Amino acid sequence: MAPVLIRKASHEAENQYELSLRQAFEALEPQLRPPFCLTIPNQQEYLQLNRAILYGVLCEPHFAEIHIKHLHAKVTDGYCLFVSLLVRIVNDLYVKLVDSATNQLIWLTKQMIDVLAVGFDGLLFCLLRQIVGGDFSDENIWLCSELVRLFLLKWDSLLEGEPFVLNSALYTFLRLLADHYRFSSNAKLDALKQLEIDFCVKMLREQFHLCLKIGRDLVRLLQDLIDVPEFQAIWKDLVLNPKVFKTPGFSDISQLYHLRTSSRYFLLRITPEMESQLRFLLTHVKFGSQMRYQVWFAKKFLLGPERETLIVDIVRFICCGHHPSNEIIQSDVIPRWAVVGWLLTCCRKNYVAANLKLALFYDWLFFEETMDNIMNIEPAMLLMVYSIPKYIVMTHTLLDFLLLLVENYDVDRSDIIMKGVASAFGALVQKGVVRSLEVLTSCKELYPLLKEKLGRFLSVTKVGFPKESQPRSLACHSSPTVSLPTPTPSPERQPKATREHELTRSADACSLLVSTRESHMDSIESLVQNLGETIRNSSTMGLENLEEVLFSLVRLWSQQPVKSSICPEVVSSKIAKEFELNGYKLFPPLEHLPDAPHHDDEIGSATALIIRTFIFSQDEKMQEMLLSWSKNGFPVGARLLSYASRLAQEADMVKNVMVDINFGENSYSGITILTFHVDGYFSFLNGRKGDSSKSIICTSKIDKEFVGMLVDRAFTAYRCFLTYKRTNLHKEADTSLSKLLFSNLRLCSQWEKKRLKFLFGSIFRHLADLSVSGEDIIKLIVSQLDHADLIDMQLEIGLKKYSIFGESTEIVSHLIKNSLCWNCLEQHKLWGLLRSELAVSKVQVEKIILEFFCSRQLDANTDAIAVGGLLALCNSCAPTPELVGTIMLLPNNVFQDFAAAALATWAVSNASMLFDSLSKFSEKFDDKNGHSTSSITAGITINRSAILWLLDHFNAQGTIGFNILTNLSASIQGEKAAEQS
Template identity: 50%
Template sequence: MNSKLHRVAPFEFVNQLEASLREAFECLHPKLRPPFSLVIPSPIEYLELNQAILYGILTEPQFAKVHFTHLCAIVTDGYKFFVNLIVKIVFELYTKLLDSVKVQLIWISRKMVDVSAEGVQNLLICLMRQIAGGDYSDWNLWLAAELLRIFQDNWEWLLEEPLVLTSALFTYLRLLADHYRLSGVSKFETLKQMEIDFCIRVLRNHFDLCLRIGRDLIRLLQDLSHIPEFQALCKDLLSNPAEFRALGFSDISQIYARRTSSQYHLLHITPEMETQLRFLLTHVRWRNHRRYQTWFHRKFLSRPECETIIPDIVRFICCAHHPPNEVIQSDIIPRWAIIGWLLNCCSTNHVASSVKLSLFYDWLFYHEKSDNVMNIEPGILLMVNSVTKYIDMTCSLLEFLFIRVDNYDVVRRDFLVRGVSSAFHVLVRKGVVHSLEVLTSCSSLSPSLRQRLSCMFLASTSEAFPMAMEVSRFSRPLLPLKLPCPSNGKSQELPVQEMRIPESSGENRSDRALDNSISVVDNSLASCRKPILSCNGFLGAISELVETLGEAAKKSKVTGLQILEKILFLFVNTKFSIGVETPVESSLRPEALAHQIMEAFKDYGANMFDPRVFRPLSCTDEIQSAAALVICTYIFSRHQMMQDMMIFWSRNGYQVGPWFLVYASTIAYEADMICSRNLMDDQSSNKLNYTKMPFLKHHIYKYLSFMRFQTKNCSVTCESDSVVEFKLLLKLKEDAFISYIMFLQSSDASKPLSKLLFSDLHSCCDWGAEGLKPLFCAIFRYLSDLSTGKEEFIHLLVDHSEHANLVALEFDVCLKRFSLFGPDIETIVHLVKCSLNWGSVEQQKLWGLMISELSVSSIQLEKLVPQIFDLSVSDSNVHSIVVEGLFNLCCRCAPSPELVGMILSLPDGNTGGFAASVLASWVVSNGSMLFGSLVECLEKINWEGYLVLQNSTGVVINNSSTLWLLTFLNKGGLESNNHISKVPADVQHLKDKLMQAMVDSGKQLIS
C-alpha cells in the first residue's frame, strides 16, 4: 500500500506511527468535516481525533485550515499531544517525507507557534536538527529559510524562549559558515543575508542570552571572521566588550571559561546521523569496524562538500557521547579511533585544522571543576595510541595543540597555558593515561615537542590553578604588588605566587600532584619581615592596600582575595587596635572596611555570606571567597577588629552566623574523618594525612600562612605539608568552635547561646539538605551543652534530614561518638511527649535515633518505659509509632531481671499484648538470659494476693503475660526452641511458681 506521508522503499516495513495516524483518519473521516460534533470526546477519542486531524493536515492541504479549526475547537491539553505527534514524525520520518508533506509540516509548525502550543520549543529544535551541514540541496536550503522566517515573524515570542533563541543562533552561525563559501550562487544570496541579519541582531541586542552557549560560540564566530559584519563584532568582543551591554560581561575569557552544553552539539548532527554514530560507538567491535565505517562514509560523507560536517561530528563525539564504563572496558571501537579515522577522511587542510580544533577546543580552557574529563579523553588517547604505528598523527596533533596555545589568543595566552596544563594533569591523575612518558620519551617526536610537553605537564603539577571564572577575568599577566615597607617607607615587592606542597618520594605521581579541586589563594605573606608593625607603618601599608582593593577585585577575584588577605593579616598581627578614640582614617574602621570588602566582591554573583553561594561540603566557590577568608582569619586571631567587622555584617542582615557554623562544622567533620581513617591504617601513628579533605586542606594552608607571617618564619610547616600532628588538628577544631561561640556571645548578649545556635542552624537547613549531616554531627559533638536533648534541635534534625543521613547518624550514636538525647530520663520523656504533636514520618525518624542511642546507653529502661506509658500513649491505635518504638527498643536490649520484671508489670490496656510480644522476642533472641532473669525476678516477688514486686511501687504483675509464658512452657515450646535448650533455672520450679501466682490472683489456668 502506497503511503501518503513518506516514500516507502521496496520490502520496507510499514512505519507504525504512519499506520496509526492513517487508521485513525480512516475511522474518524466522517467526523472531520463540518458540522462538527458538539459532544465532548472521551480521553481515548480525543487522542484518536488528534491523530486523525494531523494526518488530514499533512495529506489534505486543501482542507488544512478546516482541520486546524477543528483542532482548536477540541483541544484540552494545550496542544501537547498534537505537538508530540509532530515531533515524532520529524524525528522518525522527516528525511523520507513527501515534498508536499514537508510543506504542510512547516505550515502546522508555524500555527503551533502562533497559538503558543505546549512543547513547540522541542518541535522547532527538532526541525533545526534536520538542517544538515554541508548539504546544499534545495529542500535543505528551503527548510533553513522557512525556519528562519518563523523566528523573524515571531520575534517577541522567540525572546521569551532563550533555549530556542540560542539554539537558532548556534545553528545558523554554523550554516552560514557553509553558505558563505559559495559566492555568486543566486539561490544562496537571499538566505545568506537573512542568516547574517538574524545572527547579528541576536548577538548585538541580546548578548546576555548568547553567553549561555558558552565557549563554542567563539569557535563558530571564528569561522565567520572574514564576513564584514562579523569582523566588527569580533573586534568589539576582543577590545570593547561593554558595547554588548551584557550584565557582568567584561572580557572574552569569561566565555572561554564556560563549557558548552551537549544539547547544542546535537543541533549540528541530524537525528539519523546521531543514531548511526551511537550505534557505531556502542555496539560495533574492533574486528567489524571497517565495514561500518565504510557504510557511514558512503551514507553521510561521500560528497566533497560534506567534509565540513566532520568537525561537528568530532564535537559531538567528544562532548555529547560519553560511553559507560562497561563499553570503555570492552572491545567496542573507542571514540579516539573513530576520530582518528575521521581525521584521515579530511582531504583539505582547512577542514583537518577545524577537526583538530574541535578535538582540542576544551583543552585550551580546561578547568576540572567546570569541565568534564570525558571531553578531553579522546585527544590524549588518540595521541598515545598513535605513537607506535601512526607517529605522524601524534606529531601533527601535538604541534597543532601547542601552536593553538601560542596563537589562538595572544593576549590571553597565560589562560590557555593554564587550561592545557590542567588538562594534562587531570588526565594523568584520573588514570586516563598512566603517565606522559610514552610521549616525553618517544624518540620519534622532535626534542622541541618533548621539551614543550614536559614543561607543560610540570607546570600543571606545581601550580594550584584558580577557578575558571576567577582566572577568566585576567586580561594580562599579574604584576607584583607593591607594599610600603613600614620600617623605611620604601616599597617592598610581594610576588604573586601560588602555595605548593612538596612532593614526597614515597607516593605515586597521581597522589603527589597537587589536587586541583582547590584553588589556594596567594601565600606570599611569608616574605614579610616585620609582622609587628608600628602605628605609622600600619597606617601606610593598610591605607594603600585598602585603596587598591576595589579596583583589583573588579579585575580579578583572585587578586582581590590576595590583597584582602594582606589587609587582614596586617590588621590582626599588630599591637595596634582601632578604637573610637584612635585618630585614624575613617576608611580603616571596621564598619567602613567591612563595607568596602562587601562592595569589592559583590560583582561575583552574590553578596557576602550569601546562602545561595554556600552549600555545605561544596568546596569550590565557598573556599575561594572573601567570607571564608574573613572567618578563618578570625579563627586564627580572634582579633577584636575582625569580630567587629563580622558583627557589622550580621546586624545588617548578612548570614554570618550560619556561614561560620557551616565552616566550623565542616572543618571538624573532615578532621574527624581523617582521624578515623588514619587510626585504622596505623594505630601507632599520630601523623594524619589531610590532603584529600578539601575544606580542612585549605584551612591548614591558611593557618600555616598566618603562622609564617606572624612568626616571620618561612619554614613553618607540618612535616611534609601533607601530614599534620594530631594535637594541631585537635587545636584547629577546638579553635573553630571557640571562635564561633565568642562570635555568638558578642553578636547578641541578650539571648541564650542555645537560641542563637538554633537560629543559625535553622538558617542552614533552609539553604538545602545537602551537607546537613556534618552540621548535626559537629553540633551534637562539640556544642553538646547547647543542643543535646533540646526539643527544637531534635525536631529540626528529623524534619530536614534524609533517610541516608539518619542511618549514618544512628551508626555514630551507636558508636558513642556523641549523644542526641543525653542521660536524663526526664528529658527523654519530655521529648517523647512533645513528639506526639509531630508528623508520623518525623516520629518514626525520632524513634530510629532514640533506639540506636538508648540501646547502648546506661539509661535504666525499667524506669524510662513506665514513664512513657504514663503519658497515656499505651493505646496502640492512637499512638502506634510510640508503642512500636518502645517495642523495638525493649526487644533490642538484653532481658535483665529489672527489665523483665518491669515488662511483666505493664498492664494490657490497649497495647495488644505488648508485654507478651516483648517476651516472645526475647525467647528467640536471648532465651537463656530471659529465663534466668525470670527466676531471679520471681524470687524477689512478694506473694500476697496479687503479684507485686518488692522493690517497686506496687505495680501489679500482668497476668496475661504470665499466662502466655505458662502456655508456652506447657506446650513444650521450651524443648523445641534451640535457642533456649539450656537454661540456668529449674523450669518445672518456674512453672509451679507461675501457676501458683495465677491461682493466688483468682484466675483459672487453662492447661
C-alpha cells in the first residue's frame, strides 16, 4: 500500500491528481529501487516515471536521495515536466499535504534550484503565494521562515539562474514584514522578522536595479515599514541620497512613481484559492445576489484578528489584477467597485482602512495615459459616483482622502501628484467611464467645503470636462452602507534647519502614511512634558497645546499602530495631573448649567477637547486613554453621553429651521456646542489645531444631513467606548451595554435636570437597541422628569419620533406588572407615556388588558392606578373587533364596571365601529348549524358589566341591537337569573 500524501476527510471524494501520482508510484514502485533500468522511456513512460518519483520523494523521506538520483539519471527535458508536476502539487494540494510532505516539498525545491531546473522560478512564485497574510499559525510561520531562508541560502544560484524571482520574494517579504512587525512578539516570530529584514535589506542595498522592476508599489510597501529601524536609513537614502544605491540612471524617487507595477506582483499576496473565488464572484455572480458569496468569502479568508490586512492586497488585486471583459462590464454581474465598497466596510482598524484607500487610489497619483491602464483607476471613480446620493458618506470619505493625498503625499513632488490625479480624472471622462465630472462638482449632497476643494483642484489643474449631467444609470446603482471612517489628517511639517531636520522633512513629505516616527514621537513627548508650564503661562495656550498633543497622537496611532514609546495610560495620567495642578480636574461633574453666562465645561475645556477628538477619531489608543481615566474614577462615559446628547439637542434646533444654517453669520443662537463641534471637525479634517478658547466659526453653510452625520458619529463613539469598557473592565461580570448606559444616565440625571428630557429623547433615537423597553431607564424617566417635560415627550412619542416601550406585547405587560410597586406619582407618569405610545404603536392592547385582568387576583388598592391607565388607554384606542371582544370576555373581578365603562365611552366617541365590532363578536354565538345555543357558548363567560350595559343601552334604543341581543341571549338569561337570585 502506498504511503499517504494528503489529508482527506471521510466524506471527500478522491483527488484525481493525487490519485494519478499514487497509481504511478504503485505501478512503478519496483523500478524505483536500485539497480535502475537503463532503457530510455518513451513519452508516456517518462510522464509516469516523473509522477512516481515525485510521489516517492514526497512520501518516502528516507528514500528521497535515491529518488532524486534516479530523476537526475533519467531527465531529458531540463526537469521541465517534473517542475510542472511540482507546481500543480503546490497550487492544488498544498493545504492538504501531510506535514512530512511539506518538509519534502521545500527540500525538493532546493534541489531544483541547485540544478537550475526549467521553470523553478514559477515553482518559487507558487510557494510564495501559499504564505497567507495575517495568518500567525505555526504552519504559516514555518512556511514563511523556510522560504526566506531558502532565498538567503540560494542567493547566488538565484542571481545566476532567475534573478527576477528575487523581486517576487522582495515584494512578498516586505508585505509580510509589515504585518509581522505589528504583531506581539514571540520567539518564532522574532526570528522570522529578523530573517525577513536581512533578506529585504540585502536586496535593497545590493540589487536595487532588480528592486526597481517592482515599480511604484515598492514605495507603497516601504511606507508600511518606516517603524523598522533598518528601513529608516533606506528611506532617507531613497529620498535624499539615491546615488548610494549605485544604480545607473536612478537619481530620484519620482522615477519609481512612473513605473507601473505588473499585475503578477498582486497575485503574490492572494492564494490560488482566493483568486479563484474572487474571479468567480466578479464574473458569475449577479449584482444583488452577492451577499451569501461575500459572507462565505469573509468567513473563509478574512476571519481572524489579523486577517483584516489581507483586504488591502485583495483591493490591489481587484484594481490591477482583474480586468473584466466588455461583455462582463455590460452584464448584470457584480461590478468591481461594489466589491471594493463591501471590502471597505469590512475594515475595523483605521490604519487598514487608510491603507485600503491608498491601494485604491495609488495609480491615480502617478497616472499617465500612455503607460497606465484606465481599468486600474475605474473602481475608485465608480464607487464614488454610484454612492450618490444614497450612500453619500462613501463618496465624502473617498474624495476627501484623494484630495488629502494630493496635498500631502509628497509635498516636494506635488507637481507629479497633481498631474497624475488630473490625468486620471481627464482619462476617466475621455474614455467614457463617467460622462462628466459635474456628477461630483454639481452634487448637492456633497459637503460644501469638499466640493469647493475639488473645484479648486480642477481649476488649478485645468481639467476639462463637458457640461453634461449625471447619467441616468447612476441612480439605479447602490453600494454597501458604511459609517464615515476617520479622516486622515495631513502630517505636521517641521521647519528646515539642519541636515537632520532636512532628512526628517523629506521622509515625512514622501507619504501621508509615513513619517519619521522617532522625531514625531519626540515632538509629542516634548509637548506633553511642556504641558504644565504652558497651562501656567496661559490657559488658552494650554488648551491649544493639549489639542496639538491629541491630534498628533491620533495621527501617530491611526496611521501605523505598532509599538511606540508613547503609552496611552502614561499620557492620560500626565495630562490629568498637569491640569489638576493648575486647578482643573478632567471630566468633572456638570454642576454648571449649559446656559451659565461665564462657564460651560462642555465647550472649550480640556474635557471637551478630549471628547471631541475621540468622537472624530474613535481610535483604539484614544479609547485606552479614556479607559484609563475611567479606571481612576472620572465619569468619562457620562460626560461623553452628555456631550452627544447636547449635540443632538442643538442639531434638532437646526433641523427645525427651514433653511440651512450659516455659521459664519451667527444667524441662529443657542447652537454653541454644535458650532464648537463643527469647527473642531474641520480642524481635525484639515490636520490643524483651532483656537480652543474661542471656536473658529466656519463660514460655509452647513446642511442638515451633515449635522445629522456629526450627531450619529458622536453616539457611535459613545457606543464604541461602552463596548471597549465592557470588554476590558467587565470581562468576568455580566455587565451589558444597557447596564453601562443606565449607569451613565443615572449620573447625568444628577447633573442636568434642565436637559434631561433631551438626554432621554436622544438615547431612544440614537441608542434604541440599548434603551427601548429598559425598565430601569423608564423608571428613571418617571422619577426625574416633571409633568411639563413628560408632556413634551408624550407629544414626540405621539409623532413617532422615537419609541420608549418597543413593540413587544410581552415586555410591555411585564413592565406594567412590575410598575405596580412604584409610588403613585411614578405610576401616573408611566401611564401617561404608555397611553401616548400604545395608541400609535403595533402593540396588541387587547392582549395587555387580558393579561392584566386574567393573570392573578386583582387588588383594589394596589392595582387601581394601572386599571385607570388601562381604561384611559382603551378610550384612546379604536374599538376594533379584537379589542371589543377582549373587553366582552374580561372576568368579573373587583373592578366590576371596567368593561361597561369602556363600552360606554366608545358608544359616544365611535358608536358605529363599536357596534360593528359587537356584531362580529356576537356572530360567534349565532346558531347557524342547528346546534343549541347553550352548546356553542359552553365554557364562555361574558363580562357581567358589559352584558348589563348592553341590556340598558338596547332597551333605551328599542330594537336596534336585536341581532346582538339574540345571539348573546344565553348569557343575558344567565345574567337575569343571577340578578333575580
